[in-house]
Amino acid sequence: MEPEPLYNLLQLPKGVALPGEEVEEELPQGGKKKYLPPASRKDPKFLELQKVLTEWINATLLPEHIVVRSLEEDMFDGLVLHHLFQTLSGLKLEAEEIALTTASQRRKLEVVLGAVRQSLGAEEPQDVWSVDAIFNKDLLATLHLLVALARRFQPDLALPPDVRVEVITIESTKGGLRSEKSLEQLTTSSMDKDQAPGDVFDELFKLAPEKVGxxxxxxMSFVNQKLERLGLSVQDLDTQFADGVILLLLIGQLEGFFLHLKEFHLTPRSPAEMLHNVTLALTLLKDEGLLSHPVSPEDIVNKDAKSTLRVLYSLFCKHKLKVDKDGRPQAPTN
Structure with a gap:
């Protein structure tokens, strides 16, 4: 055996077997598993990241009297993640509230991570926090997941920047076990760089709220003009787009899309179905290059006026925008 792989294996966490012991039984041929060596677990920035995330979770779930003491031990069964995601997103998940058996805990976790995956869309590399990894108490996977949730739902959370730890990957090959050291990035050099800059609606709501109406x-005049041929009308922009139905019909009308009824829920019966509709609508707009500012589908479902206006304004600008002498948008004419 080469000296470097031997050195790596000797740095495995306490309780991990060396070649020839249980590791070979755990890993099928071609299988891989990552380990955090003791030095990585003691890294100050790595510990600080866990501290910040733990305090954030406990503060978020304080009204529900849920306390997390160990991210490695308390997150795997989906209970905390269930409450955390519901609190952050405002959505009600159709999952078992109490899961006592291993099978029910895994089912619960699958439901929660499925909702998280749908919420984050393609913005995060989700292969680093699979159901298997979280359920097996993989601390790295758990941290990747929590960082992704924090960046989506509380981007102002002061996560320590540039957190990287050395990990050891063990691979089972025909010739035996092979190990390799690598660095795993958990947070970027500056989390602030990933935050979207403000847009015209941030300024409007902040500096000229009297003009929002x-x-x-x-x-709304533009929207109703376009929906008239479908026999639809809108009286409240903040609420009537929350389930995604009218939004999808409007996009189809303006962009010439035909959406099969199997692709969305025409009469959504749950927040999850509403989220599906809105996510589909935002995906269509992104594909057409219409969204210049990131919009969270949860914000639309939760009737956030600013997010809803961003989406409708993108369509307004493309399909019939006229402005007055001061640069303010006016209702289109026939």
Whole structure:
């Protein structure tokens, strides 16, 4: 055996077997498994990241009297993740509230991670936090997942920047076990760089809230003009787009899309079905290059006025935008 692989294996966490022992039984041929050596677990920035995330979770779930003491031991069964995601997203998940058996815990975790995956879309590398990894108490996978949730739902959370740890990957080959050291990145050099800059609606709501109503009227006039041929009308922009149905029909009308009824829920009966509709709508807009500012589907479902206006304004700009002499949008004419 080469000296370097031997050195790596000798740095495995306590309780991990060396070649010839249980590791070979755990790993089928071609299988891989990552381990955190003791030095990585003691890294100050790695410990600080866990501390910040733990305090964030406990503060978020304080009203529900849920306390997390160990991210490695308390997150695997989906209970905390279930409550955390529901609190952050405002969505009600159709999952067992109490899961006592291994099978029910795994089912619960699958439901929760499925909802998280749908919420994050393609914005995060989700292969690093699979159901298997989280359920097997993989600390690295758990941290990747929590960082992704924090960045989506609380981007102002002060996560320690540039957290990287050395990991050891053990692979079972025909010739035996092979190990390799690598660095795993958990947070970027500056988390602030990944935050989206403000847009015109941030400024509008902050500096000229009295003009929000005027903008809404102009956009609603545009929307109703386009929906008239479908026999539909909108009286409240904030609420009537929350389930995604009218939004999908509007996009189809303007962009010439035909959406089969199997692709979305025409009469959504749950927040999950509403989220599916809105996520599909935002995906269509992104594919057409219409969204210049990131929009969370949860915000639309939760009737966030600013997010809903962003989406409708993107369509307004493309399909019939006229402005007055001061640069304010006006309702389109026939």
């Amino acid at each position: 005027t903008v809404k009227e102009a956009i």
